[in-house]
Amino acid sequence: MPIITLTTDFGEKDHFVGAIKGAIYSESEDLKIVDITHHINPFNIQEAAYVLQNAYKSFPKGSIHIIGVDAELNPENKHIAVKLNEHYFIGADNGIITLLSSEFNPEKIVEINIHDRVESVFPVLDVFVKVAAHIARGGTLEVIGKLTTSLKPIKQLMPIVSADETQISGNVIYIDNYGNIVTNISKKLFNSIRQNRKFELSARNHKFNTIYDKYSDLVNFDLDDNKRDYDGKKLAIFNSQNNIEIAIYRSNLNTVGGASSLLGLDYRDTVSIKFIEG
Template identity: 60%
Template sequence: MAIITLTTDFGEKDYFVGAVKGAIYNELDQVRIVDISHSVSPFHISEAAYIIKNAYRSFPKGSIHIIGIDSEFTPENKHLAVLLDEHYFICANNGILSLLASEIKPEKIVEINIHDTTQTNFPVLDVFVRVACHIARGGTLDVIGRNINEIRYLKQFEPIVNTEEDQIIGHVLYIDNYGNVVTNINRKLFEQVGKGREFVISARMLTFKDIYESYSDWINFDVAKEERGEEGGKKLALFNSEGNIELAIYKSNPSTVGSAATLFGLEIRDTVTINFEK
Protein backbone atom coordinates (compact mmCIF):
# COMPACT_ATOMS: atom_id res chain seq x y z
CA MET A 1 0.00 0.00 0.00
CA ALA A 2 1.35 3.40 -0.99
CA ILE A 3 2.30 5.93 1.69
CA ILE A 4 1.76 9.64 1.07
CA THR A 5 3.00 12.11 3.70
CA LEU A 6 1.93 15.72 4.14
CA THR A 7 4.06 18.59 5.43
CA THR A 8 2.45 22.02 5.20
CA ASP A 9 2.00 25.39 6.84
CA PHE A 10 -1.79 25.05 6.63
CA GLY A 11 -2.40 24.71 10.38
CA GLU A 12 -5.39 22.83 11.78
CA LYS A 13 -8.11 25.48 11.74
CA ASP A 14 -8.94 25.68 8.05
CA TYR A 15 -10.30 23.14 5.59
CA PHE A 16 -7.07 22.82 3.58
CA VAL A 17 -5.65 19.65 5.14
CA GLY A 18 -9.01 17.88 5.07
CA ALA A 19 -9.55 18.82 1.43
CA VAL A 20 -6.13 17.49 0.42
CA LYS A 21 -6.73 14.19 2.20
CA GLY A 22 -10.19 13.88 0.68
CA ALA A 23 -8.80 14.46 -2.82
CA ILE A 24 -6.20 11.73 -2.29
CA TYR A 25 -8.80 9.24 -1.09
CA ASN A 26 -11.05 10.20 -4.01
CA GLU A 27 -8.32 8.99 -6.37
CA LEU A 28 -6.90 6.16 -4.27
CA ASP A 29 -8.96 4.31 -1.71
CA GLN A 30 -6.03 2.02 -0.81
CA VAL A 31 -3.44 4.46 0.50
CA ARG A 32 -1.98 5.52 3.81
CA ILE A 33 -1.78 9.24 4.50
CA VAL A 34 0.61 10.37 7.23
CA ASP A 35 0.71 13.90 8.64
CA ILE A 36 4.30 14.88 9.34
CA SER A 37 3.43 18.44 10.35
CA HIS A 38 0.92 21.17 9.49
CA SER A 39 2.40 23.62 12.00
CA VAL A 40 5.32 24.91 9.95
CA SER A 41 5.58 28.68 10.29
CA PRO A 42 3.95 30.30 7.23
CA PHE A 43 6.22 30.23 4.17
CA HIS A 44 9.18 29.13 6.31
CA ILE A 45 11.28 27.08 3.90
CA SER A 46 14.20 26.19 6.19
CA GLU A 47 11.89 25.13 9.02
CA ALA A 48 9.94 22.84 6.68
CA ALA A 49 13.14 21.40 5.24
CA TYR A 50 14.49 20.60 8.71
CA ILE A 51 11.28 18.78 9.64
CA ILE A 52 10.90 16.74 6.46
CA LYS A 53 14.64 15.98 6.19
CA ASN A 54 14.66 14.37 9.61
CA ALA A 55 11.31 12.61 9.23
CA TYR A 56 11.37 11.06 5.76
CA ARG A 57 14.25 8.68 6.54
CA SER A 58 11.99 6.76 8.94
CA PHE A 59 9.54 5.91 6.14
CA PRO A 60 9.85 2.97 3.74
CA LYS A 61 11.62 3.49 0.44
CA GLY A 62 9.19 4.56 -2.27
CA SER A 63 7.14 6.77 0.06
CA ILE A 64 5.73 9.94 -1.51
CA HIS A 65 6.14 13.25 0.34
CA ILE A 66 3.98 16.27 -0.47
CA ILE A 67 5.48 19.52 0.82
CA GLY A 68 2.95 22.35 0.78
CA ILE A 69 5.11 25.37 1.63
CA ASP A 70 5.19 28.48 -0.57
CA SER A 71 3.65 26.42 -3.36
CA GLU A 72 1.87 29.07 -5.44
CA PHE A 73 2.74 28.45 -9.08
CA THR A 74 4.50 31.38 -10.76
CA PRO A 75 7.12 31.77 -13.50
CA GLU A 76 9.71 32.00 -10.71
CA ASN A 77 8.24 29.26 -8.52
CA LYS A 78 7.74 26.19 -10.69
CA HIS A 79 6.70 22.82 -9.31
CA LEU A 80 8.94 19.78 -9.04
CA ALA A 81 8.71 16.04 -8.55
CA VAL A 82 11.98 14.54 -7.40
CA LEU A 83 13.32 11.08 -6.71
CA LEU A 84 15.83 11.46 -3.88
CA ASP A 85 17.25 8.68 -1.70
CA GLU A 86 14.59 6.34 -3.16
CA HIS A 87 11.82 8.63 -1.90
CA TYR A 88 9.57 10.91 -3.96
CA PHE A 89 9.17 14.60 -3.09
CA ILE A 90 6.61 16.94 -4.62
CA CYS A 91 7.06 20.63 -3.89
CA ALA A 92 7.80 24.06 -5.33
CA ASN A 93 11.23 24.90 -6.68
CA ASN A 94 11.73 27.50 -3.95
CA GLY A 95 14.98 26.18 -2.51
CA ILE A 96 13.52 23.67 -0.10
CA LEU A 97 14.92 20.75 -2.06
CA SER A 98 18.45 22.15 -1.92
CA LEU A 99 18.25 21.87 1.87
CA LEU A 100 17.01 18.29 1.60
CA ALA A 101 19.61 17.39 -1.03
CA SER A 102 22.60 19.03 0.66
CA GLU A 103 24.24 15.63 1.22
CA ILE A 104 22.44 13.36 -1.27
CA LYS A 105 22.22 13.97 -5.00
CA PRO A 106 18.70 13.55 -6.48
CA GLU A 107 18.32 10.54 -8.76
CA LYS A 108 15.80 12.30 -10.99
CA ILE A 109 14.22 15.76 -11.16
CA VAL A 110 11.26 16.76 -13.32
CA GLU A 111 9.53 20.10 -13.63
CA ILE A 112 5.82 19.34 -13.44
CA ASN A 113 4.00 20.34 -16.64
CA ILE A 114 0.38 19.30 -16.13
CA HIS A 115 -0.82 22.77 -15.14
CA ASP A 116 -2.50 23.40 -18.50
CA THR A 117 -4.99 20.65 -17.64
CA THR A 118 -5.84 22.19 -14.27
CA GLN A 119 -7.05 25.65 -13.34
CA THR A 120 -6.25 26.21 -9.71
CA ASN A 121 -5.18 28.62 -7.01
CA PHE A 122 -4.70 25.68 -4.63
CA PRO A 123 -1.83 23.74 -6.25
CA VAL A 124 -1.27 21.32 -3.37
CA LEU A 125 -4.85 20.10 -3.81
CA ASP A 126 -5.12 20.17 -7.61
CA VAL A 127 -1.57 19.51 -8.81
CA PHE A 128 0.49 17.89 -6.05
CA VAL A 129 -2.27 15.39 -5.23
CA ARG A 130 -2.59 14.34 -8.89
CA VAL A 131 1.15 13.83 -9.15
CA ALA A 132 1.33 11.91 -5.87
CA CYS A 133 -1.49 9.60 -6.87
CA HIS A 134 0.07 9.06 -10.30
CA ILE A 135 3.31 7.95 -8.63
CA ALA A 136 1.42 5.82 -6.11
CA ARG A 137 -0.20 3.91 -8.99
CA GLY A 138 3.24 3.11 -10.35
CA GLY A 139 3.43 5.95 -12.87
CA THR A 140 6.76 7.41 -13.96
CA LEU A 141 7.96 10.96 -13.45
CA ASP A 142 8.51 11.40 -17.20
CA VAL A 143 4.75 11.38 -17.75
CA ILE A 144 4.07 14.39 -15.53
CA GLY A 145 7.11 16.55 -16.19
CA ARG A 146 10.24 17.33 -18.19
CA ASN A 147 13.68 16.40 -16.97
CA ILE A 148 15.83 19.18 -15.51
CA ASN A 149 19.27 19.06 -13.96
CA GLU A 150 19.29 22.06 -11.66
CA ILE A 151 17.16 23.13 -8.73
CA ARG A 152 17.15 26.43 -6.90
CA TYR A 153 19.80 26.53 -4.18
CA LEU A 154 19.70 28.60 -1.00
CA LYS A 155 23.30 29.16 0.04
CA GLN A 156 22.42 31.56 2.85
CA PHE A 157 21.35 28.65 5.04
CA GLU A 158 24.83 27.12 5.12
CA PRO A 159 27.27 27.93 7.97
CA ILE A 160 30.43 29.87 7.11
CA VAL A 161 33.98 28.87 8.05
CA ASN A 162 36.56 31.67 8.13
CA THR A 163 39.78 31.47 6.10
CA GLU A 164 41.86 30.73 9.23
CA GLU A 165 39.53 27.79 9.97
CA ASP A 166 39.21 28.69 13.62
CA GLN A 167 35.64 29.98 13.52
CA ILE A 168 32.25 28.73 12.35
CA ILE A 169 29.45 31.27 11.92
CA GLY A 170 26.05 29.65 11.84
CA HIS A 171 22.52 30.59 12.75
CA VAL A 172 19.38 29.35 14.44
CA LEU A 173 17.68 27.00 12.02
CA TYR A 174 14.71 25.75 14.02
CA ILE A 175 12.98 26.06 17.40
CA ASP A 176 11.21 22.92 18.52
CA ASN A 177 8.08 22.39 20.60
CA TYR A 178 10.10 22.52 23.84
CA GLY A 179 11.69 25.83 22.85
CA ASN A 180 15.07 24.20 22.22
CA VAL A 181 17.18 26.12 19.71
CA VAL A 182 18.57 24.07 16.81
CA THR A 183 21.48 25.51 14.82
CA ASN A 184 22.57 24.75 11.27
CA ILE A 185 26.00 23.62 12.52
CA ASN A 186 26.29 19.83 12.48
CA ARG A 187 28.68 17.43 14.14
CA LYS A 188 30.56 16.66 10.92
CA LEU A 189 31.46 20.31 10.30
CA PHE A 190 32.23 20.93 13.98
CA GLU A 191 34.69 18.03 14.11
CA GLN A 192 36.17 18.80 10.70
CA VAL A 193 36.99 22.39 11.65
CA GLY A 194 37.62 21.89 15.37
CA LYS A 195 40.08 18.99 15.11
CA GLY A 196 39.70 18.35 18.84
CA ARG A 197 40.56 21.91 19.89
CA GLU A 198 38.91 23.71 22.81
CA PHE A 199 36.08 25.99 21.77
CA VAL A 200 33.50 28.53 22.87
CA ILE A 201 29.99 28.67 21.45
CA SER A 202 28.52 32.17 21.54
CA ALA A 203 24.93 33.26 21.00
CA ARG A 204 23.98 36.78 22.08
CA MET A 205 25.37 37.09 25.63
CA LEU A 206 25.56 33.32 26.18
CA THR A 207 28.64 31.11 26.03
CA PHE A 208 29.04 27.32 26.12
CA LYS A 209 32.34 25.47 26.46
CA ASP A 210 31.03 21.90 26.38
CA ILE A 211 28.78 19.93 24.03
CA TYR A 212 26.90 17.00 25.52
CA GLU A 213 25.64 13.88 23.79
CA SER A 214 22.18 13.96 25.39
CA TYR A 215 20.02 16.20 27.59
CA SER A 216 20.93 14.31 30.77
CA ASP A 217 24.57 13.67 29.88
CA TRP A 218 25.73 16.45 32.22
CA ILE A 219 24.20 14.84 35.32
CA ASN A 220 26.52 12.89 37.62
CA PHE A 221 24.41 9.82 38.32
CA ASP A 222 27.03 8.52 40.75
CA VAL A 223 25.84 11.18 43.18
CA ALA A 224 22.62 10.49 45.10
CA LYS A 225 19.67 12.35 43.58
CA GLU A 226 18.94 14.29 46.76
CA GLU A 227 22.54 15.55 46.81
CA ARG A 228 22.68 16.84 43.24
CA GLY A 229 20.72 20.00 43.83
CA GLU A 230 18.19 21.39 41.39
CA GLU A 231 18.59 19.73 38.00
CA GLY A 232 15.99 21.68 36.03
CA GLY A 233 17.04 24.93 34.43
CA LYS A 234 20.57 23.86 33.44
CA LYS A 235 21.62 25.53 30.18
CA LEU A 236 23.53 23.27 27.82
CA ALA A 237 24.67 22.69 24.27
CA LEU A 238 24.37 19.21 22.79
CA PHE A 239 24.37 17.24 19.57
CA ASN A 240 20.70 16.43 19.00
CA SER A 241 19.37 13.24 17.44
CA GLU A 242 19.88 14.69 13.95
CA GLY A 243 23.50 15.63 14.66
CA ASN A 244 22.93 19.39 14.83
CA ILE A 245 24.26 21.51 17.67
CA GLU A 246 21.31 22.47 19.85
CA LEU A 247 21.09 24.98 22.69
CA ALA A 248 18.66 23.91 25.38
CA ILE A 249 17.55 24.19 28.97
CA TYR A 250 17.20 20.89 30.79
CA LYS A 251 13.52 20.07 31.43
CA SER A 252 12.30 23.57 30.64
CA ASN A 253 8.62 24.30 30.06
CA PRO A 254 7.78 27.04 27.52
CA SER A 255 4.34 27.44 29.09
CA THR A 256 5.61 28.14 32.63
CA VAL A 257 9.24 28.96 33.39
CA GLY A 258 10.22 29.58 29.78
CA SER A 259 12.43 27.84 27.26
CA ALA A 260 15.86 28.16 25.71
CA ALA A 261 14.45 30.34 22.94
CA THR A 262 12.68 32.77 25.28
CA LEU A 263 15.22 32.81 28.12
CA PHE A 264 18.20 33.05 25.78
CA GLY A 265 16.41 35.61 23.62
CA LEU A 266 17.09 33.66 20.42
CA GLU A 267 15.02 33.59 17.26
CA ILE A 268 15.30 31.84 13.92
CA ARG A 269 18.24 33.18 11.84
CA ASP A 270 20.00 34.68 14.87
CA THR A 271 23.78 34.19 14.70
CA VAL A 272 25.54 31.40 16.59
CA THR A 273 29.35 31.43 16.51
CA ILE A 274 31.93 28.81 17.46
CA ASN A 275 35.49 30.03 18.07
CA PHE A 276 38.23 27.40 18.31
CA GLU A 277 41.52 27.73 20.13
CA LYS A 278 44.23 28.93 17.73
Protein backbone atom coordinates in the same frame (compact mmCIF):
# COMPACT_ATOMS: atom_id res chain seq x y z
CA MET B 1 -0.13 1.23 -2.31
CA PRO B 2 2.69 3.54 -1.11
CA ILE B 3 2.40 6.01 1.73
CA ILE B 4 1.77 9.70 1.01
CA THR B 5 3.08 12.14 3.61
CA LEU B 6 2.07 15.76 4.10
CA THR B 7 4.34 18.57 5.30
CA THR B 8 2.74 22.02 5.22
CA ASP B 9 2.49 25.41 6.87
CA PHE B 10 -1.33 25.30 6.74
CA GLY B 11 -1.98 24.69 10.44
CA GLU B 12 -5.08 22.75 11.50
CA LYS B 13 -7.70 25.47 11.97
CA ASP B 14 -8.71 25.84 8.33
CA HIS B 15 -10.10 23.43 5.77
CA PHE B 16 -6.91 23.01 3.74
CA VAL B 17 -5.51 19.80 5.25
CA GLY B 18 -8.87 18.08 5.32
CA ALA B 19 -9.52 19.01 1.70
CA ILE B 20 -6.14 17.63 0.62
CA LYS B 21 -6.78 14.33 2.38
CA GLY B 22 -10.24 14.12 0.83
CA ALA B 23 -8.76 14.69 -2.63
CA ILE B 24 -6.18 11.95 -2.07
CA TYR B 25 -8.84 9.46 -0.99
CA SER B 26 -10.94 10.47 -3.99
CA GLU B 27 -8.04 9.28 -6.15
CA SER B 28 -7.85 5.97 -4.25
CA GLU B 29 -9.31 4.91 -0.93
CA ASP B 30 -6.45 2.41 -0.57
CA LEU B 31 -3.81 5.10 -0.18
CA LYS B 32 -2.27 5.69 3.24
CA ILE B 33 -1.75 9.28 4.42
CA VAL B 34 0.66 10.32 7.18
CA ASP B 35 0.91 13.87 8.54
CA ILE B 36 4.52 14.81 9.21
CA THR B 37 3.53 18.31 10.35
CA HIS B 38 1.23 21.18 9.41
CA HIS B 39 2.92 23.63 11.77
CA ILE B 40 5.88 24.82 9.73
CA ASN B 41 6.18 28.57 10.23
CA PRO B 42 4.64 30.26 7.17
CA PHE B 43 6.95 30.19 4.12
CA ASN B 44 9.91 28.96 6.21
CA ILE B 45 11.65 26.67 3.74
CA GLN B 46 14.68 26.07 5.99
CA GLU B 47 12.42 24.79 8.76
CA ALA B 48 10.42 22.64 6.34
CA ALA B 49 13.61 21.10 4.95
CA TYR B 50 14.97 20.39 8.45
CA VAL B 51 11.79 18.64 9.59
CA LEU B 52 11.31 16.67 6.39
CA GLN B 53 14.97 15.68 6.13
CA ASN B 54 14.82 14.14 9.59
CA ALA B 55 11.48 12.40 9.06
CA TYR B 56 11.32 10.98 5.55
CA LYS B 57 14.09 8.40 6.01
CA SER B 58 11.95 6.54 8.55
CA PHE B 59 9.35 5.81 5.86
CA PRO B 60 9.53 2.86 3.44
CA LYS B 61 11.33 3.29 0.13
CA GLY B 62 8.91 4.48 -2.53
CA SER B 63 6.99 6.77 -0.17
CA ILE B 64 5.65 9.99 -1.69
CA HIS B 65 6.12 13.28 0.16
CA ILE B 66 3.92 16.28 -0.64
CA ILE B 67 5.42 19.60 0.49
CA GLY B 68 2.90 22.42 0.94
CA VAL B 69 5.18 25.30 1.90
CA ASP B 70 5.59 28.37 -0.36
CA ALA B 71 3.92 26.35 -3.12
CA GLU B 72 2.23 29.03 -5.24
CA LEU B 73 3.20 28.71 -8.91
CA ASN B 74 4.95 31.70 -10.46
CA PRO B 75 7.84 32.25 -12.91
CA GLU B 76 10.37 32.00 -10.07
CA ASN B 77 8.65 29.19 -8.17
CA LYS B 78 8.05 26.29 -10.53
CA HIS B 79 6.60 22.95 -9.47
CA ILE B 80 8.79 19.86 -9.50
CA ALA B 81 8.67 16.16 -8.70
CA VAL B 82 11.92 14.54 -7.64
CA LYS B 83 13.06 11.00 -6.98
CA LEU B 84 15.68 11.20 -4.26
CA ASN B 85 17.13 8.39 -2.14
CA GLU B 86 14.35 6.09 -3.47
CA HIS B 87 11.64 8.48 -2.21
CA TYR B 88 9.47 10.88 -4.20
CA PHE B 89 9.08 14.56 -3.33
CA ILE B 90 6.49 16.90 -4.83
CA GLY B 91 6.66 20.63 -4.20
CA ALA B 92 7.86 23.97 -5.45
CA ASP B 93 11.41 24.52 -6.63
CA ASN B 94 11.97 27.03 -3.83
CA GLY B 95 15.06 25.56 -2.15
CA ILE B 96 13.48 22.92 0.10
CA ILE B 97 14.44 20.02 -2.15
CA THR B 98 17.85 21.61 -2.76
CA LEU B 99 18.43 21.40 0.99
CA LEU B 100 17.17 17.81 1.06
CA SER B 101 19.57 16.87 -1.74
CA SER B 102 22.62 17.96 0.26
CA GLU B 103 23.07 14.31 1.31
CA PHE B 104 21.90 12.44 -1.81
CA ASN B 105 21.97 13.39 -5.46
CA PRO B 106 18.50 13.31 -7.06
CA GLU B 107 17.91 10.25 -9.24
CA LYS B 108 15.40 12.10 -11.42
CA ILE B 109 13.85 15.60 -11.55
CA VAL B 110 10.92 16.77 -13.64
CA GLU B 111 9.29 20.17 -13.95
CA ILE B 112 5.58 19.47 -13.57
CA ASN B 113 3.65 20.52 -16.70
CA ILE B 114 0.06 19.34 -16.12
CA HIS B 115 -1.22 22.78 -15.08
CA ASP B 116 -2.97 23.28 -18.42
CA ARG B 117 -4.97 20.11 -17.74
CA VAL B 118 -5.79 20.89 -14.10
CA GLU B 119 -7.61 24.07 -13.16
CA SER B 120 -6.10 25.27 -9.91
CA VAL B 121 -5.83 28.13 -7.48
CA PHE B 122 -4.68 25.73 -4.74
CA PRO B 123 -1.82 23.75 -6.29
CA VAL B 124 -1.18 21.45 -3.32
CA LEU B 125 -4.77 20.22 -3.57
CA ASP B 126 -5.26 20.27 -7.34
CA VAL B 127 -1.80 19.58 -8.80
CA PHE B 128 0.36 17.89 -6.16
CA VAL B 129 -2.37 15.39 -5.25
CA LYS B 130 -2.79 14.42 -8.93
CA VAL B 131 0.96 13.93 -9.26
CA ALA B 132 1.16 11.90 -6.04
CA ALA B 133 -1.73 9.65 -7.12
CA HIS B 134 -0.09 9.13 -10.52
CA ILE B 135 3.17 8.03 -8.87
CA ALA B 136 1.28 5.84 -6.39
CA ARG B 137 -0.36 4.00 -9.29
CA GLY B 138 3.08 3.22 -10.70
CA GLY B 139 3.21 6.07 -13.21
CA THR B 140 6.52 7.52 -14.36
CA LEU B 141 7.66 11.06 -13.69
CA GLU B 142 8.12 11.78 -17.41
CA VAL B 143 4.34 11.60 -17.92
CA ILE B 144 3.65 14.56 -15.60
CA GLY B 145 6.69 16.70 -16.34
CA LYS B 146 9.72 17.40 -18.48
CA LEU B 147 13.07 16.12 -17.35
CA THR B 148 15.51 18.63 -15.92
CA THR B 149 18.79 18.43 -14.04
CA SER B 150 18.71 21.68 -12.14
CA LEU B 151 17.29 22.74 -8.79
CA LYS B 152 16.93 26.34 -7.65
CA PRO B 153 20.12 27.41 -5.83
CA ILE B 154 19.53 27.88 -2.14
CA LYS B 155 20.31 31.25 -0.60
CA GLN B 156 19.18 30.35 2.87
CA LEU B 157 21.32 30.26 5.98
CA MET B 158 24.50 28.20 5.73
CA PRO B 159 27.32 28.08 8.30
CA ILE B 160 30.44 30.04 7.41
CA VAL B 161 33.98 29.02 8.36
CA SER B 162 36.56 31.79 8.66
CA ALA B 163 39.51 31.71 6.27
CA ASP B 164 41.92 30.79 9.06
CA GLU B 165 39.51 28.16 10.42
CA THR B 166 39.39 29.72 13.89
CA GLN B 167 35.65 30.35 13.85
CA ILE B 168 32.35 28.93 12.61
CA SER B 169 29.41 31.32 12.30
CA GLY B 170 26.02 29.63 12.13
CA ASN B 171 22.39 30.45 12.70
CA VAL B 172 19.27 29.24 14.45
CA ILE B 173 17.25 27.25 11.89
CA TYR B 174 14.59 25.61 14.08
CA ILE B 175 12.89 25.92 17.46
CA ASP B 176 11.34 22.69 18.66
CA ASN B 177 8.31 21.97 20.84
CA TYR B 178 10.40 22.34 24.02
CA GLY B 179 11.79 25.71 22.96
CA ASN B 180 15.20 24.19 22.21
CA ILE B 181 17.28 26.03 19.62
CA VAL B 182 18.63 23.99 16.68
CA THR B 183 21.52 25.48 14.72
CA ASN B 184 22.79 24.72 11.21
CA ILE B 185 26.21 23.72 12.57
CA SER B 186 26.62 19.97 12.22
CA LYS B 187 28.72 17.68 14.38
CA LYS B 188 30.66 16.70 11.24
CA LEU B 189 31.56 20.31 10.44
CA PHE B 190 32.38 21.08 14.08
CA ASN B 191 34.76 18.10 14.39
CA SER B 192 36.43 18.74 11.04
CA ILE B 193 37.30 22.34 11.97
CA ARG B 194 37.95 21.83 15.67
CA GLN B 195 40.97 19.52 15.33
CA ASN B 196 40.92 18.81 19.09
CA ARG B 197 41.22 22.49 20.02
CA LYS B 198 39.37 24.06 22.93
CA PHE B 199 36.39 26.17 21.92
CA GLU B 200 33.83 28.68 23.09
CA LEU B 201 30.29 28.57 21.70
CA SER B 202 28.48 31.93 21.88
CA ALA B 203 24.81 32.74 21.44
CA ARG B 204 24.00 36.34 22.32
CA ASN B 205 25.70 36.78 25.71
CA HIS B 206 25.58 33.08 26.60
CA LYS B 207 28.79 31.00 26.49
CA PHE B 208 29.38 27.23 26.37
CA ASN B 209 32.64 25.29 26.34
CA THR B 210 31.15 21.79 26.44
CA ILE B 211 28.81 20.12 23.97
CA TYR B 212 27.14 17.01 25.34
CA ASP B 213 25.93 13.98 23.39
CA LYS B 214 22.64 13.79 25.29
CA TYR B 215 20.71 15.96 27.74
CA SER B 216 21.33 13.81 30.81
CA ASP B 217 25.14 14.04 30.35
CA LEU B 218 24.76 17.33 32.21
CA VAL B 219 23.77 15.46 35.38
CA ASN B 220 26.19 14.05 37.94
CA PHE B 221 24.30 10.91 38.91
CA ASP B 222 26.77 10.25 41.74
CA LEU B 223 25.06 13.04 43.70
CA ASP B 224 21.95 12.36 45.74
CA ASP B 225 18.79 13.27 43.87
CA ASN B 226 17.96 16.16 46.21
CA LYS B 227 21.41 17.71 45.62
CA ARG B 228 21.47 17.72 41.80
CA ASP B 229 19.41 20.82 40.98
CA TYR B 230 19.93 20.63 37.20
CA ASP B 231 16.40 21.46 36.06
CA GLY B 232 16.40 24.75 34.17
CA LYS B 233 20.16 24.73 33.49
CA LYS B 234 21.31 25.66 30.00
CA LEU B 235 23.42 23.31 27.91
CA ALA B 236 24.61 22.61 24.39
CA ILE B 237 24.27 19.15 22.83
CA PHE B 238 24.60 17.33 19.53
CA ASN B 239 20.96 16.43 18.95
CA SER B 240 19.61 13.25 17.34
CA GLN B 241 20.12 14.84 13.89
CA ASN B 242 23.75 15.68 14.80
CA ASN B 243 23.15 19.43 14.77
CA ILE B 244 24.35 21.60 17.62
CA GLU B 245 21.38 22.45 19.82
CA ILE B 246 21.08 24.84 22.76
CA ALA B 247 18.61 23.64 25.35
CA ILE B 248 17.29 24.08 28.85
CA TYR B 249 17.42 20.84 30.84
CA ARG B 250 13.89 19.54 31.42
CA SER B 251 12.40 22.71 29.96
CA ASN B 252 8.66 23.29 29.91
CA LEU B 253 7.29 26.19 27.86
CA ASN B 254 4.20 26.33 30.08
CA THR B 255 6.17 26.78 33.30
CA VAL B 256 9.87 27.68 33.31
CA GLY B 257 10.16 28.38 29.56
CA GLY B 258 12.62 27.10 26.97
CA ALA B 259 15.96 28.10 25.53
CA SER B 260 14.32 30.37 22.95
CA SER B 261 12.43 32.47 25.49
CA LEU B 262 14.87 32.29 28.41
CA LEU B 263 18.02 32.98 26.38
CA GLY B 264 16.38 35.43 23.97
CA LEU B 265 17.16 33.43 20.82
CA ASP B 266 15.05 33.26 17.69
CA TYR B 267 15.11 32.03 14.09
CA ARG B 268 18.11 33.35 12.12
CA ASP B 269 19.96 34.56 15.23
CA THR B 270 23.72 34.06 15.04
CA VAL B 271 25.50 31.28 16.93
CA SER B 272 29.31 31.27 16.69
CA ILE B 273 32.09 28.95 17.77
CA LYS B 274 35.61 30.28 18.38
CA PHE B 275 38.46 27.75 18.47
CA ILE B 276 41.31 28.39 20.86
CA GLU B 277 44.87 27.15 20.35
CA GLY B 278 46.73 25.56 23.24
